[in-house]
Amino acid sequence: MTPLTCRHCGAVDAPVLGPGSGPHAARAHCRHCGRFVQWLPRVRVQRKEVMSVGSVNRCLLVGTISKYGVEVRYAPSGAPCASFTLVLVETDKDGAGST
Numbered sequence: 001m002t003p004l005t006c007r008h009c010g011a012v013d014a015p016v017l018g019p020g021s022g023p024h025a026a027r028a029h030c031r032h033c034g035r036f037v038q039w040l041p042r043v044r045v046q047r048k049e050v051m052s053v054g055s056v057n058r059c060l061l062v063g064t065i066s067k068y069g070v071e072v073r074y075a076p077s078g079a080p081c082a083s084f085t086l087v088l089v090e091t092d093k094d095g096a097g098s099t
Contacts, residue, residue, distance in 0.1 A: 004037050006030035017078045026078045065086040 005012050008030065015028035015037050024039040066085035073081050 004028060005039055006033060006034045009033040019074050019078075019080075037072065061086055061088060 011032040025042040028037040
């Protein structure tokens, strides 16, 4: 991480990163006084068109997120990771659904 200057204590050091919100990837805090320094923007990466590989299958699951919702955790690098349970409904030949 690039060193930033704290407006409060004047220290120049790599900040401590916390979770971001909205368009911000993370929030930078001063390593010395702990105060907010600045928001860090999300990095936009242009995706290249991915060609399908013959041995890789793709699957599209359409369902509802369970009553437990989405749990978001952050890796030590600051990258967010989400976990959730997806409820799917299967229909048989008669049209009756089951979960």
